[in-house]
Amino acid sequence: MVVAAPSLLLAASPAEVAGEARRYRQANEQRIIAELIALLALPNLAGDAPNIERNAQAIQELFARRGLKSRLLRIAGAPPVVVADLPAQGAKKTIAFYAHYDAQPVDASQWSTPPWEPAVKDGRIFARSASDDKGPIVALLAAIDALRAAEIKPGVSLRFVFEGEEEAGSPHLGAYLEQFKDDLAADAWILCDGPVHQSGKQLLYFGARGVTDAELTVYGPARSLHSGHYGNWAPNPIVTMTHLIGSMRDTEGRILIEGYYADVKPLTEPEREALAAAPPFDREIQRELLIGRTEGQGVLNERILQPALNLRGFSGGRVGEQASNSIPVDARASIDFRLVPAQTVERVRELVERHITRQGFFIVRDVPDAATRMAHPNVIRIVWGHGYPAARTAMDLPIAKQVTEIVAAAAGHAPVRLPSLGGSIPMYIFQRGGTVPVIGVPIANHDNNQHAANENLKLQNLWNGIEIYAALMAALR
Amino acid sequence: MVVAAPSLLLAASPAEVAGEARRYRQANEQRIIAELIALLALPNLAGDAPNIERNAQAIQELFARRGLKSRLLRIAGAPPVVVADLPAQGAKKTIAFYAHYDAQPVDASQWSTPPWEPAVKDGRIFARSASDDKGPIVALLAAIDALRAAEIKPGVSLRFVFEGEEEAGSPHLGAYLEQFKDDLAADAWILCDGPVHQSGKQLLYFGARGVTDAELTVYGPARSLHSGHYGNWAPNPIVTMTHLIGSMRDTEGRILIEGYYADVKPLTEPEREALAAAPPFDREIQRELLIGRTEGQGVLNERILQPALNLRGFSGGRVGEQASNSIPVDARASIDFRLVPAQTVERVRELVERHITRQGFFIVRDVPDAATRMAHPNVIRIVWGHGYPAARTAMDLPIAKQVTEIVAAAAGHAPVRLPSLGGSIPMYIFQRGGTVPVIGVPIANHDNNQHAANENLKLQNLWNGIEIYAALMAALR
Numbered sequence: 001m002v003v004a005a006p007s008l009l010l011a012a013s014p015a016e017v018a019g020e021a022r023r024y025r026q027a028n029e030q031r032i033i034a035e036l037i038a039l040l041a042l043p044n045l046a047g048d049a050p051n052i053e054r055n056a057q058a059i060q061e062l063f064a065r066r067g068l069k070s071r072l073l074r075i076a077g078a079p080p081v082v083v084a085d086l087p088a089q090g091a092k093k094t095i096a097f098y099a100h101y102d103a104q105p106v107d108a109s110q111w112s113t114p115p116w117e118p119a120v121k122d123g124r125i126f127a128r129s130a131s132d133d134k135g136p137i138v139a140l141l142a143a144i145d146a147l148r149a150a151e152i153k154p155g156v157s158l159r160f161v162f163e164g165e166e167e168a169g170s171p172h173l174g175a176y177l178e179q180f181k182d183d184l185a186a187d188a189w190i191l192c193d194g195p196v197h198q199s200g201k202q203l204l205y206f207g208a209r210g211v212t213d214a215e216l217t218v219y220g221p222a223r224s225l226h227s228g229h230y231g232n233w234a235p236n237p238i239v240t241m242t243h244l245i246g247s248m249r250d251t252e253g254r255i256l257i258e259g260y261y262a263d264v265k266p267l268t269e270p271e272r273e274a275l276a277a278a279p280p281f282d283r284e285i286q287r288e289l290l291i292g293r294t295e296g297q298g299v300l301n302e303r304i305l306q307p308a309l310n311l312r313g314f315s316g317g318r319v320g321e322q323a324s325n326s327i328p329v330d331a332r333a334s335i336d337f338r339l340v341p342a343q344t345v346e347r348v349r350e351l352v353e354r355h356i357t358r359q360g361f362f363i364v365r366d367v368p369d370a371a372t373r374m375a376h377p378n379v380i381r382i383v384w385g386h387g388y389p390a391a392r393t394a395m396d397l398p399i400a401k402q403v404t405e406i407v408a409a410a411a412g413h414a415p416v417r418l419p420s421l422g423g424s425i426p427m428y429i430f431q432r433g434g435t436v437p438v439i440g441v442p443i444a445n446h447d448n449n450q451h452a453a454n455e456n457l458k459l460q461n462l463w464n465g466i467e468i469y470a471a472l473m474a475a476l477r
Numbered sequence: 478m479v480v481a482a483p484s485l486l487l488a489a490s491p492a493e494v495a496g497e498a499r500r501y502r503q504a505n506e507q508r509i510i511a512e513l514i515a516l517l518a519l520p521n522l523a524g525d526a527p528n529i530e531r532n533a534q535a536i537q538e539l540f541a542r543r544g545l546k547s548r549l550l551r552i553a554g555a556p557p558v559v560v561a562d563l564p565a566q567g568a569k570k571t572i573a574f575y576a577h578y579d580a581q582p583v584d585a586s587q588w589s590t591p592p593w594e595p596a597v598k599d600g601r602i603f604a605r606s607a608s609d610d611k612g613p614i615v616a617l618l619a620a621i622d623a624l625r626a627a628e629i630k631p632g633v634s635l636r637f638v639f640e641g642e643e644e645a646g647s648p649h650l651g652a653y654l655e656q657f658k659d660d661l662a663a664d665a666w667i668l669c670d671g672p673v674h675q676s677g678k679q680l681l682y683f684g685a686r687g688v689t690d691a692e693l694t695v696y697g698p699a700r701s702l703h704s705g706h707y708g709n710w711a712p713n714p715i716v717t718m719t720h721l722i723g724s725m726r727d728t729e730g731r732i733l734i735e736g737y738y739a740d741v742k743p744l745t746e747p748e749r750e751a752l753a754a755a756p757p758f759d760r761e762i763q764r765e766l767l768i769g770r771t772e773g774q775g776v777l778n779e780r781i782l783q784p785a786l787n788l789r790g791f792s793g794g795r796v797g798e799q800a801s802n803s804i805p806v807d808a809r810a811s812i813d814f815r816l817v818p819a820q821t822v823e824r825v826r827e828l829v830e831r832h833i834t835r836q837g838f839f840i841v842r843d844v845p846d847a848a849t850r851m852a853h854p855n856v857i858r859i860v861w862g863h864g865y866p867a868a869r870t871a872m873d874l875p876i877a878k879q880v881t882e883i884v885a886a887a888a889g890h891a892p893v894r895l896p897s898l899g900g901s902i903p904m905y906i907f908q909r910g911g912t913v914p915v916i917g918v919p920i921a922n923h924d925n926n927q928h929a930a931n932e933n934l935k936l937q938n939l940w941n942g943i944e945i946y947a948a949l950m951a952a953l954r
Contacts, residue, residue: 243723313715331791
């Protein structure tokens with residue numbers, strides 16, 4: 001166990017702190033990796049309560065090893081929030097570091113190694129949550145260790161807040177911040193979720209897109225039918241769905257739903273400047289992803305500032321060897337929507353449902369009964385998931401400038417600054433109505449397969465993350 | 478074992494023969510059901526060579542039990558064709574009865590009872606092939622038994638021909654008929670495949686639609702991507718596919734591919750008359766299938782005389798609990814095409830591929846390499862299955878009238894006569910260039926879940942089938 005020493009290396013610069021963190025890391029790599037691997041071995045789907053509990057306890061144990069007392073905040077029916085504090089004597093501010101310890105669902109059949117059996121290969125750790133977010137959690141802990149080893153004391157009080165249902169849409173995070181006001185108070189938040197820029201440069205993000213999702217089911221015949229005897233007469237639900245999807249979104253990413261772009265707020269001048277300074281990297285990513293075209297006009301960094309409608313899945317009947325000449329009973333589509341300021345989840349849902357109704361569908365919430373199916377030419381079941389709005393922190397706030405300078409010094413290069421992450425994290429909750437600054441300082445490699453099979457974290461990104469976080473902890477005021 | 482007696486009940490009318498068959502059946506129901514169950518217990522996918530062989534041998538054994546010598550015709554790499562003859566002394570004609578002993582693929586997870594563990598429930602036998610075509614095979618054997626028991630001798634030589642790869646598109650049936658000209662010669666064919674009319678009335682069909690199928694794959698990013706970080710920029714393959722499907726077919730069953738209807742041959746006058754005499758039954762079927770609309774204008778019997786493009790399956794990403802906020806790597810669609818006179822498989826493929834090319838796709842036959850994917854905005858892999866054309870037998874031929882009269886007498890009602898079955902069976906091969914009459918006399922219930930989960934045969938349909946087939950065997954001249 002590392003114990004804080006009384007002496008204090010005063011006014012170490014962010015670059016010096018990063019150097020100390022590097023030396024510490026180089027001497028402790030195997031221990032850090034072992035700590036991450038142990039954490040990654042715990043399955044952590046938000047809905048899997050017993051395992052989620054094991055994860056929360058494992059993180060508490062990691063704090064305890066460092067002599068830090070943590071606590072589990074609890075709301076009935078929700079995964080606990082793990083909180084630990086590292087107060088600084090005389091500090092006027094508390095800066096909170098946020099990450100989540102739950103994970104996206106897995107389709108194990110697509111993984112090269114089992115998702116919860118961490119494998120180190122080619123300089124990366126493969127496992128569900130390696131990058132999103134257990135890697136960052138372990139980086140934060142190692143940064144604390146590195147500061148202590150170098151006898152560097154933070155100039156602000158530090159608070160660590162780890163959520164357990166971010167990938168489920170953070171349905172209770174608002175309630176947690178409301179119910180545990182003091183436990184979760186902070187003057188600013190540093191979010192550790194997300195990947196760095198595709199160029200490999202450190203990334204700072206000052207916003208995030210909002211998100212919601214919907215499961216759509218349309219219905220064909222009550223039983224699967226021989227396509228020869230009934231094809232052309234019994235409605236094919238796959239065709240019903242393809243035409244509906246076609247009416248909602250074109251192949252260029254443009255959402256065709258009436259009024260959808262009416263609420264979209266334009267970029268500010270500092271946001272435009274930061275965006276213009278970001279290195280172009282599209283062609284390289286295209287080559288890496290083997291895509292012969294991109295959707296719409298404009299570079300990736302601009303495209304992710306737009307609202308998006310993404311088809312997560314489409315399923316009806318069978319393809320390949322399992323295909324049979326029949327008309328399937330239903331077709332399902334799963335969609336995620338990315339929201340930008342000032343769209344609201346409610347308005348998006350309203351516009352989508354108005355559009356679907358106008359396409360001639362009768363909307364139901366549950367599996368429709370026989371009478372409902374017979375009474376309407378087209379019945380669609382829509383089940384909405386959780387959702388939350390987008391958020392932005394102004395790039396010209398003092399804390400925004402401080403974070404930019406510290407990260408630049410620690411990383412040795414000017415970070416890419418984006419007005420918003422393309423992905424969604426519930427920044428709006430931390431903002432408490434827009435009064436609390438929230439800035440994202442992610443560390444994961446951009447090709448981390450986040451949310452997909454073979455999620456991974458490059459070890460070099462873990463090492464860089466320890467230096468960046470140590471510098472922020474030491475130098476923020 | 479039943480042995481043919483020397484005496485002979487001369488000139489029994491079809492109705493009398495049917496009566497004899499009924500009495501025989503009533504006395505032997507359990508034995509007939511046991512015979513069918515034993516046959517249904519053998520898995521019989523066309524591609525499963527060892528089991529297909531077991532099925533062929535089991536059918537040979539059924540003939541042997543009756544003292545009938547059967548033989549297996551063989552072409553390398555194809556399931557054997559089972560042939561058995563029942564010659565009639567002095568007969569000038571040979572009438573062949575055709576059925577197939579192979580089955581459509583199964584998705585066992587959708588079945589209430591395992592597909593190859595026959596279950597008798599509510600007056601039906603549930604199993605793969607119960608109706609399509611093992612039920613009809615057992616009905617033919619029982620009809621032979623019934624005629625022998627009643628000492629009725631057929632007036633024509635009978636030939637029984639059972640194919641083992643109909644559900645795979647009968648890729649070798651043409652070669653079999655070519656290579657085994659004498660073994661498979663017949664003056665006319667009675668096909669036992671398919672269901673009766675939805676009204677429950679006996680059905681005669683004088684044609685069948687042709688068929689072919691295609692597997693389409695379109696490509697997104699090389700690895701699954703976080704939809705937040707890349708959505709709106711990396712092409713979503715599901716959307717690419719939905720728009721392609723949307724361009725090929727509308728929700729009313731109309732095929733939008735240029736020139737697709739140019740080859741379609743109009744109905745003859747006898748065909749129109751037969752169609753007009755068929756009982757309307759659409760509203761009842763709609764209620765049974767819980768469909769609030771039908772595709773296009775016109776009754777089912779007319780709709781199935783049109784070319785059809787059916788979506789058998791669509792798969793991309795994940796839906797429901799497994800959905801994650803990502804852009805999938807590909808999307809697949811499986812399509813079956815139903816052909817009518819005088820469309821050809823070659824022309825259909827040509828028109829479809831021309832259409833897809835015009836939509837901006839580069840067509841490949843195998844999984845595309847990186848260079849191909851980067852060189853084209855949209856790459857599509859198309860894999861065509863087997864296919865064959867439609868066929869029709871003129872309704873005013875003498876044999877056509879004979880069959881109509883015998884079936885009417887045996888069934889006690891005028892059969893519904895359709896110019897063509899909506900489904901596909903390789904009638905064109907039996908027609909030998911249009912010179913040999915081919916007429917379908919199906920016995921399965923229309924709601925038999927053919928090609929789908931929980932395939933079944935109503936016992937009453939099996940009983941009726943024995944009477945119909947016995948009458949045809951006895952009375953055809």
